[in-house]
Amino acid sequence: MKNNMEALKENIVGSLNRFFTEVGNILLFTGQVIRQFFSAPFEFKELIRQGYYIGNKTLPLIAITGFIMGLVLTLQSRPVMVDFGAESLLPGMIAISIIREIGPVITALLCAGKISSGIGAELGAMKVTEQLDAMEVSGAKPLNYVVATRVMATTILVPILVFFADAIGLFGSFAALNMREDISLRLFFSQAFDSLSFADVIPATIKTVFFGFFIGLIGSYKGYTADRGTESVGLSANSAVVTASLVIFIIDLIAVQISELIYGF
Amino acid sequence: METVIEIKHLEKSFDQLAVLTDINLKLERGENLAILGKSGTGKSVLTKCIVRLVQADKGEILVLGNDILKMDDEQLNETRKKVGYLFQGGALYDSMTVRQNLEFQIRRTQMEKKKKELRELVEESLENVGLADAINKMPAELSGGMKKRIGLARTLILKPQIILYDEPTTGLDPVTSGEISELILQVQEKYNTSSIIITHDMKCAKMTANQLKIMKDGKFYAEGTFSQLSESDDQEVKAYFS
Numbered sequence: 064m065k066n067n068m069e070a071l072k073e074n075i076v077g078s079l080n081r082f083f084t085e086v087g088n089i090l091l092f093t094g095q096v097i098r099q100f101f102s103a104p105f106e107f108k109e110l111i112r113q114g115y116y117i118g119n120k121t122l123p124l125i126a127i128t129g130f131i132m133g134l135v136l137t138l139q140s141r142p143v144m145v146d147f148g149a150e151s152l153l154p155g156m157i158a159i160s161i162i163r164e165i166g167p168v169i170t171a172l173l174c175a176g177k178i179s180s181g182i183g184a185e186l187g188a189m190k191v192t193e194q195l196d197a198m199e200v201s202g203a204k205p206l207n208y209v210v211a212t213r214v215m216a217t218t219i220l221v222p223i224l225v226f227f228a229d230a231i232g233l234f235g236s237f238a239a240l241n242m243r244e245d246i247s248l249r250l251f252f253s254q255a256f257d258s259l260s261f262a263d264v265i266p267a268t269i270k271t272v273f274f275g276f277f278i279g280l281i282g283s284y285k286g287y288t289a290d291r292g293t294e295s296v297g298l299s300a301n302s303a304v305v306t307a308s309l310v311i312f313i314i315d316l317i318a319v320q321i322s323e324l325i326y327g328f
Numbered sequence: 329m330e331t332v333i334e335i336k337h338l339e340k341s342f343d344q345l346a347v348l349t350d351i352n353l354k355l356e357r358g359e360n361l362a363i364l365g366k367s368g369t370g371k372s373v374l375t376k377c378i379v380r381l382v383q384a385d386k387g388e389i390l391v392l393g394n395d396i397l398k399m400d401d402e403q404l405n406e407t408r409k410k411v412g413y414l415f416q417g418g419a420l421y422d423s424m425t426v427r428q429n430l431e432f433q434i435r436r437t438q439m440e441k442k443k444k445e446l447r448e449l450v451e452e453s454l455e456n457v458g459l460a461d462a463i464n465k466m467p468a469e470l471s472g473g474m475k476k477r478i479g480l481a482r483t484l485i486l487k488p489q490i491i492l493y494d495e496p497t498t499g500l501d502p503v504t505s506g507e508i509s510e511l512i513l514q515v516q517e518k519y520n521t522s523s524i525i526i527t528h529d530m531k532c533a534k535m536t537a538n539q540l541k542i543m544k545d546g547k548f549y550a551e552g553t554f555s556q557l558s559e560s561d562d563q564e565v566k567a568y569f570s
Contacts, residue, residue: 104436189421197419197479200379201412201486202405203436 092284099204099211106212113216121177121224125170129228132169133161133235141243150244154251155258157236162259163267166229168315171274174221175307179282182213183303186286187296195287210287214279221275222268262326270318274311281307329356331390332490332522333378338387340373347373349546351387355490355522360512362525362533364568365543371526374543375492378524379411380404392489409437412483412491412521416498418475420467426478427463430454430485437486453481456518457511473504477511484515491515493525497532509535530568542568 137157144153186209189195198205237251285303289295331354338351347370355361365371376382378389380396389396391407399407420429430450454460457477467475476496483491496512497505509532515521516536527533533540534554541551542565550557550565558569 192417192422193415193419194421196376196381197413197415197421197482198436200381200408201433201437201483202408203433204405208436 088288089281089284092287093280095206096210096214096280096283099207100215102204102207104207106208109208109212110215113212114220117178117216117220118224120181121174121220122227124173124177125224125228126231128169128173129166129231130235130238132165132228133157133232133237134239135235136160136165136232137236137239141240151254152258153240154236154254158233158255158259159263161232161236162229163263164315166232167225167267167271167274168311170225170228171221171271171278171311172308174217174224174274174278175311176304178217178221179278179303179307180300182217182279182282183285183289184296184300186210186283187289187299188286190286190289191291191293191296206287210283213283214276217279217282218272218275221278222271225268225271225274262322266318266322266326270314273314273318277310277314278307281310331355332357332392333524334388334390335378336388336390338374338377338389339385340370340377340382341385347546348377348384351547353541353548355524357489357522358516358520359539360516360523360525360537361539361541362527362537363541363543364527364530364533369543370546371543372494375413375494375524375526378492379408379413409486410489412486412488414476414479414483414491414493414496416495417472418467418479420470420475420478420482422467424467425463426454426459426465426467426470429467429478430482433482433485449485453485454478456484456515457481473500473508476500476508480511480515484519487519489521491521491523493523493527495526495528497527497529502531505529505532506535508532512536 137153140156141150141153144150144156186195189209195205195209198208233252233255236255237246237248240246240251282303285299285306289299333353333355335351335353338348339346340348351374353361363371363374373382377384378391378396380389380399384397387397392410394403394407396404396407420426421432424432427450430453431446434446434449450463451460454463457480459474459477459481462470462474462478467478470478480496493512497508500508509529512523512525512532513536516523523536525532525536537554539551540554540557541548542557543549544564550560550562552560557565560566
């Protein structure tokens with residue numbers, strides 16, 4: 064019994080030790096990457112290339128998901144709103160839900176699945192085949208060329224993708240509403256935007272910048288620190304998705320608390 | 329003779345496993361040193377310590393007179409530009425063509441090069457390794473031997489004073505191995521480089537090295553020229569020449 068307890072204690076201590084070591088390493092890596100944002104040489108061409116890949120490859124997925132998100136949310140909410148005689152509030156309610164919370168979080172989770180895993184696998188493969196080491200030993204600064212450009216690209220692109228998903232989501236909502244009742248596009252958007260204020264848009268936009276930063280950073284960290292061996296490429300990709308998704312929820316939680324403090328909701 | 333690399337009492341462990349226990353080494357300018365040893369004896373770890381890809385635990389590593397373990401990032405980068413490293417698989421950047429692989433190296437380390445100058449440097453480097461025709465190919469289209477040659481061209485483009493070869497002939501057929509060994513010699517003659525060659529290939533060691541060292545249990549077990557070691561009575565040493 065005593066031995067079991069000791070083993071359990073050792074297990075817990077070991078897990079906590081690994082967890083805090085990992086958190087410490089991610090923080091150190093974050094510091095190094097941020098420093099590279101401001102160090103020469105600046106790789107604008109690579110930044111544009113990464114931005115194109117990230118945006119172009121994710122856009123169709125975001126569009127389809129955004130449309131379905133708005134459509135389903137409207138179809139599910141409408142009967143309750145009709146019961147309360149508050150159908151006219153539906154466009155506003157959907158707009159607030161999508162722009163404040165659902166759009167950013169769902170898009171960020173999709174990006175974690177698609178972009179973070181992609182970066183994790185790509186950098187993991189580069190690590191395994193010693194390409195990152197080759198850059199390092201020749202003084203080509205892989206952290207600057209490979210990591211900083213990807214993190215910067217996701218930081219810029221994810222907020223843009225969220226805006227896009229929000230817009231498509233609202234169109235999805237309009238489509239759902241238009242199937243059930245006679246409402247014009249102009250009236251729908253007028254009602255939707257009347258309910259929105261800067262207090263809805265600004266915190267949501269700021270948090271998407273953080274989502275983007277951490278999606279790129281965690282994918283890069285997992286790939287950059289991959290072990291040797293092909294198995295670690297898959298593990299890096301998998302671990303990147305799981306960690307990035309978790310971090311998205313943590314950032315969301317913090318963002319809600321801060322918004323509440325500032326705007327009182 | 330000028331010493332380009334000097335290692336004193338180098339030690340490196342991974343967790344509880346001691347990989348390098350007491351390494352002492354001197355490499356003179358223009359010298360080719362081959363390091364032999366069974367797999368897992370720490371040969372590659374030693375070369376990675378020299379360029380600080382792996383951080384040594386104890387000891388001194390003087391590269392071109394400066395202790396690499398005490399350098400800051402900028403000094404380390406400057407020193408690394410003078411030390412070429414040929415990886416086992418070539419380590420070509422697989423998203424770039426051969427031309428881009430070579431240009432990248434220059435562009436990232438010597439920003440002031442003009443387009444024409446850059447093109448000439450790339451072409452010269454590829455001609456040095458006999459692969460001028462492969463300039464627009466992707467790494468996936470190249471054979472193992474070609475990848476190593478391009479890797480060497482990419483290393484040479486920075487005109488290094490020292491080159492570290494990590495098993496340059498492993499996985500190649502005997503003819504290609506011979507060609508790579510020949511190339512190592514040509515590079516040394518043309519650029520007066522000093523080299524450390526990690527190898528299992530005795531033919532390569534015989535062709536290229538002035539000095540040989542045999543590693544065992546994290547330290548050098550025997551050293552000498554190829555003919556001295558080949559005549560040794562020690563069974564462990566003999567095993568490499570049988």
